[in-house]
Amino acid sequence: MARIVTITSGKGGVGKTTTTANLGAALALQGHKTVVFDGDIGLRNLDIVMGLESRIVYDAVDVIEGRCKLKQALIRDKRAEKLSLLPTAQSRDKSAISPQQMQQICNELATEFDFVLIDSPAGIEQGFRNSLAPATEVLVVVNPEVSSVRDADRVIGLIESSGKGPAKLVINRLVPMRVKRQEMLSADDIVEILSTEIIGIVPEDESILAASNRGQPVSFAGKSPAAEAYRDIARRMTGETVPIRVPQDGETIWSRIFGGGR
Amino acid sequence: MSRWTKLFSGESTSSAGSAKQRLQFVLVHDRNEIPPGMLELIKDDVIAVISRRIHIDRANVEVHVTHEASEGKLVVDIPLLLSEEPVSGRTTGRTTGRTQTPRA
Ligand SMILES: Nc1ncnc2c1ncn2[C@@H]1O[C@H](COP(=O)(O)OP(=O)(O)OP(=O)(O)O)[C@@H](O)[C@H]1O
Ligand SMILES: [Mg+2]
Numbered sequence: 001m002a003r004i005v006t007i008t009s010g011k012g013g014v015g016k017t018t019t020t021a022n023l024g025a026a027l028a029l030q031g032h033k034t035v036v037f038d039g040d041i042g043l044r045n046l047d048i049v050m051g052l053e054s055r056i057v058y059d060a061v062d063v064i065e066g067r068c069k070l071k072q073a074l075i076r077d078k079r080a081e082k083l084s085l086l087p088t089a090q091s092r093d094k095s096a097i098s099p100q101q102m103q104q105i106c107n108e109l110a111t112e113f114d115f116v117l118i119d120s121p122a123g124i125e126q127g128f129r130n131s132l133a134p135a136t137e138v139l140v141v142v143n144p145e146v147s148s149v150r151d152a153d154r155v156i157g158l159i160e161s162s163g164k165g166p167a168k169l170v171i172n173r174l175v176p177m178r179v180k181r182q183e184m185l186s187a188d189d190i191v192e193i194l195s196t197e198i199i200g201i202v203p204e205d206e207s208i209l210a211a212s213n214r215g216q217p218v219s220f221a222g223k224s225p226a227a228e229a230y231r232d233i234a235r236r237m238t239g240e241t242v243p244i245r246v247p248q249d250g251e252t253i254w255s256r257i258f259g260g261g262r
Numbered sequence: 263m264s265r266w267t268k269l270f271s272g273e274s275t276s277s278a279g280s281a282k283q284r285l286q287f288v289l290v291h292d293r294n295e296i297p298p299g300m301l302e303l304i305k306d307d308v309i310a311v312i313s314r315r316i317h318i319d320r321a322n323v324e325v326h327v328t329h330e331a332s333e334g335k336l337v338v339d340i341p342l343l344l345s346e347e348p349v350s351g352r353t354t355g356r357t358t359g360r361t362q363t364p365r366a
């Protein structure tokens with residue numbers, strides 16, 4: 001049975017779209033038929049982060065309103081044959097889709113794909129509820145920062161009370177050096193505060209910016225620390241036992257030179 | 263393209279440059295509410311319609327959207343081909359450009 005994984009956070013800008021794109025790429029390259037579905041109607045970004053924006057003709061709202069078939073709205077990623085994108089509408093608002101319609105689309109996607117990853121919008125309003133409705137599991141992206149952790153707690157509660165829990169944590173943008181200097185919450189701190197299981201830690205990584213500039217998520221290629229972290233998360237999602245690695249400041253002169261594209 | 267070839271070709275493909283180009287492209291489409299991929303379909307339609315009448319250089323037809331002074335425009339650029347043979351059905355209307363007029 002297909003797994004429908006919603007990626008959410010409460011607070012905005014913590015890395016939901018980056019995480020969706022990279023887990024999508026990693027899962028597909030590891031052999032799983034995967035579709036990444038943009039749940040952020042009116043503010044779509046998954047397309048541009050993945051570099052697929054120029055190929056959009058139809059979107060999920062066109063499917064719902066009967067202007068095209070689901071197949072016509074799906075964009076196959078030429079870099080990974082098992083990866084597709086389902087874009088959402090840019091010139092509409094959240095009310096263009098209901099939770100039931102999200103469920104319908106996901107039911108249809110579930111017949112074709114092993115994984116449906118939904119990039120939820122920030123907040124706890126309709127866009128969030130739409131993205132949560134079809135989920136069979138939920139990942140909460142959190143930054144090591146007070147407002148993000150607080151919002152994550154609220155969202156984890158909402159996920160629990162809607163029967164979609166327990167959520168799992170992706171700690172994003174951790175800076176090992178600052179944790180060591182006790183200037184930043186550690187992964188252990190966050191897990192303890194939220195008492196929620198963790199599925200991976202993604203370090204702050206400068207190659208992420210170059211990757212979204214180019215529309216080439218780091219998980220497609222390259223050995224940047226974030227790319228490795230996302231690949232590990234993808235393996236854990238499919239049941240492999242990959243110990244959680246706390247990123248260290250292992251940056252050498254070589255990883256600086258050859259690490260990530262500029 | 264590797265960093266070395268980039269260095270020697272002098273081409274500007276910095277990631278910031280690529281971000282700027284992609285944004286300019288996508289924002290024109292956002293503002294005009296035309297999905298980018300739609301242009302390929304429009305292009306196919308235009309080629310089909312125009313080449314019923316005149317010879318065109320199908321491979322080099324360009325369709326894009328511009329947005330200047332808060333006005334959107336669909337810009338279609340169709341290079342014409344010189345040809346000996348008139349297109350069948352090209353009996354009405356006059357041709358322009360450097361294509362030959364049909365011989366009687
Ligand atoms: N591990 C990381 N290292 C460095 N930068 C990162 C990392 N993860 C995300 N970013 C940057 O953080 C910013 C926000 O990321 P992203 O758009 O994925 O967040 P989001 O949660 O989807 O935002 P929104 O709530 O607006 O949808 C982007 O500029 C992205 O490049
Ligand atoms: Mg986002």
